[in-house]
Amino acid sequence: MALQSLDIVRRSATTTPAPQARGAHSGQVAKLIDVTKCIGCKACQVACMEWNDLRDEVGHCSGHFDNPPDLGGQSWTIMKFAEHEHADGSLEWLIRKDGCMHCADPGCLKACPSPGAIVQYANGIVDFHEENCIGCGYCVTGCPFDVPRISKHDRKAYKCTLCSDRVAVGQEPACVKTCPTGAIVFGSKEDMHEHAAERIEDLKSRGYANAGLYDPAGVGGTHVMYVLHHADQPELYSGLPKNPVISPFVSLWKGAAKPLGLLAIAATAFAGFLHYIGIGPNRTDEHDEREAEREAQRLRAEEHP
Amino acid sequence: MNREHDREIVRYRAPTRINHWIVAISFVLAALSGLALFHPALFPLASLFGGGPWTRILHPFIGVVMVVAFVLLAARMWRDNRIDARDRAWLRNVGDVIHNREENLPEVGRFNGGQKLLFWVLVTCVLVLLLSGLVIWRAYFSQWFPIGAIRLSAVAHALFGLILVCSIIVHIYAAIWVKGSLRAMTEGKVSYGWAWRHHRAWFREVVSARRRAD
Numbered sequence: 001m002a003l004q005s006l007d008i009v010r011r012s013a014t015t016t017p018a019p020q021a022r023g024a025h026s027g028q029v030a031k032l033i034d035v036t037k038c039i040g041c042k043a044c045q046v047a048c049m050e051w052n053d054l055r056d057e058v059g060h061c062s063g064h065f066d067n068p069p070d071l072g073g074q075s076w077t078i079m080k081f082a083e084h085e086h087a088d089g090s091l092e093w094l095i096r097k098d099g100c101m102h103c104a105d106p107g108c109l110k111a112c113p114s115p116g117a118i119v120q121y122a123n124g125i126v127d128f129h130e131e132n133c134i135g136c137g138y139c140v141t142g143c144p145f146d147v148p149r150i151s152k153h154d155r156k157a158y159k160c161t162l163c164s165d166r167v168a169v170g171q172e173p174a175c176v177k178t179c180p181t182g183a184i185v186f187g188s189k190e191d192m193h194e195h196a197a198e199r200i201e202d203l204k205s206r207g208y209a210n211a212g213l214y215d216p217a218g219v220g221g222t223h224v225m226y227v228l229h230h231a232d233q234p235e236l237y238s239g240l241p242k243n244p245v246i247s248p249f250v251s252l253w254k255g256a257a258k259p260l261g262l263l264a265i266a267a268t269a270f271a272g273f274l275h276y277i278g279i280g281p282n283r284t285d286e287h288d289e290r291e292a293e294r295e296a297q298r299l300r301a302e303e304h305p
Numbered sequence: 306m307n308r309e310h311d312r313e314i315v316r317y318r319a320p321t322r323i324n325h326w327i328v329a330i331s332f333v334l335a336a337l338s339g340l341a342l343f344h345p346a347l348f349p350l351a352s353l354f355g356g357g358p359w360t361r362i363l364h365p366f367i368g369v370v371m372v373v374a375f376v377l378l379a380a381r382m383w384r385d386n387r388i389d390a391r392d393r394a395w396l397r398n399v400g401d402v403i404h405n406r407e408e409n410l411p412e413v414g415r416f417n418g419g420q421k422l423l424f425w426v427l428v429t430c431v432l433v434l435l436l437s438g439l440v441i442w443r444a445y446f447s448q449w450f451p452i453g454a455i456r457l458s459a460v461a462h463a464l465f466g467l468i469l470v471c472s473i474i475v476h477i478y479a480a481i482w483v484k485g486s487l488r489a490m491t492e493g494k495v496s497y498g499w500a501w502r503h504h505r506a507w508f509r510e511v512v513s514a515r516r517r518a519d
């Protein structure tokens with residue numbers, strides 16, 4: 001980030017407020033991905049590569065349409081194709097654009113040990129500042145959606161930025177701009193909720209009784225949301241978690257353990273100090289030396305009478 | 306100094322001492338680099354190692370050096386650290402220990418109950434730190450483990466690292482508290498009086514030549 005941001009509401013490994021004079025007064029942003037409109041053309045993948053100047057290595061076909069097969073340092077969004085067979089034997093192709101969900105309560109940011117490597121802007125975008133990234137991979141451990149990837153080339157963590165650079169100057173993300181079916185839309189979170197409600201109503205009228213919005217409360221809601229035809233079974237969409245939350249292990253590790261750990265270290269050292277000034281050292285004195293010598297002579301006499 | 310005071314016992318031979326200080330130095334480096342990643346308030350410690358990325362790169366290698374050196378040291382001391390009834394009695398009377406009233410305590414062999422307890426705490430910590438450390442070593446090993454194992458290992462690594470740091474603070478303090486101990490680990494020798502006062506059973510064994518120093 002070349003420009004100074006004054007709208008940082010959260011900053012990794014930082015215990016004092018970040019510069020946040022600028023608020024999101026026109027509302028927080030959100031990207032809405034309507035899975036039911038997606039045709040799997042991957043134009044968004046290409047737009048992401050173009051705008052961000054990313055070129056992943058050409059890999060191998062892994063037997064399905066996922067290409068590349070996984071997110072990576074050079075692939076910040078990928079289409080995941082799931083062939084779902086219904087109980088009645090009919091087949092449905094569930095295609096989901098995978099990438100960072102921009103959680104309101106981001107596990108990556110919580111886990112990150114490097115000050116300022118991950119920030120959350122007032123508008124809701126969670127962004128990695130790779131120049132501060134140390135490559136430890138704690139964000140991968142913290143993310144409930146398995147999104148960040150450590151690049152094999154520079155050992156920095158990468159993921160979708162929600163085109164924070166474009167959004168900062170009033171443009172929509174590159175994937176939104178390019179989507180030919182209008183499956184990806186972008187705007188204020190409020191507007192996206194409204195838009196989603198219309199879409200869901202339409203889907204319900206067409207027989208998708210379980211159509212719904214994916215904006216999981218376990219992570220405080222997300223700034224990337226999905227309209228799903230089967231919102232009751234998000235797992236069908238290549239393992240989208242049903243109730244994502246920051247793992248309790250991560251919460252313990254990055255929560256209570258930190259202050260209590262420092263306290264334990266300080267208390268142990270202080271206890272030693274108090275013992276030294278209160279009770280004092282344990283010294284070997286003349287008496288011990290004399291007794292020891294007497295004992296030694298006795299023992300030697302026993303050995304060599 | 307009168308004649309009696311020249312009488313000394315070798316407590317740790319040079320190989321043991323060198324081994325110990327390799328453990329101690331690598332421990333301090335591993336602890337400082339680990340603490341830098343543990344709490345934001347301690348992140349500045351990363352500059353001692355050349356910044357965040359270098360701290361992340363170096364910490365696990367330093368840890369492995371510490372573990373290998375510790376295993377060698379522990380192997381030398383293993384047989385002297387079995388906890389028996391006498392040690393349990395010693396530990397029950399920890400109040401007398403703290404108040405320097407050693408005359409009330411059962412006789413102590415090469416190591417006392419507290420040292421033995423510390424020994425087993427260290428063995429446990431080092432083992433857990435090694436295993437959990439490998440799981441969270443992103444550059445080489447994490448890809449072989451499921452995310453649940455990585456998350457559990459991250460907490461375990463932090464927790465047992467803290468226990469180790471606190472235990473070593475106690476250990477270092479013991480060396481400051483019990484005068485004459487530090488020389489055992491630097492020059493290798495203790496006075497007759499020191500051995501008689503703190504490790505009487507061991508003193509008898511050594512003086513009557515029933516065992517030699519390690």
Ligand code: HEM
Pocket residue numbers: 316325328329330332333375378382416420421423424427473476477480486487488489490
């Ligand atoms: C700078 C840090 C350290 C200092 C000043 C220190 C000092 C000492 C001293 C004075 C002794 C001799 C005690 C005696 O003869 O009764 C000793 C023994 C020993 N040290 Fe350390 N040490 C340090 C770090 C470590 C670390 C990191 C470990 C292992 C992780 C360790 C493991 C041991 C063990 C197992 C013994 C023998 C048993 C005992 O005396 O408790 N030391 N150390």
Ligand code: SF4
Pocket residue numbers: 099100101102103106107108109126142143144145146147148159
């Ligand atoms: S999806 Fe993962 S990487 Fe994205 S904000 Fe949430 S925790 Fe962070």
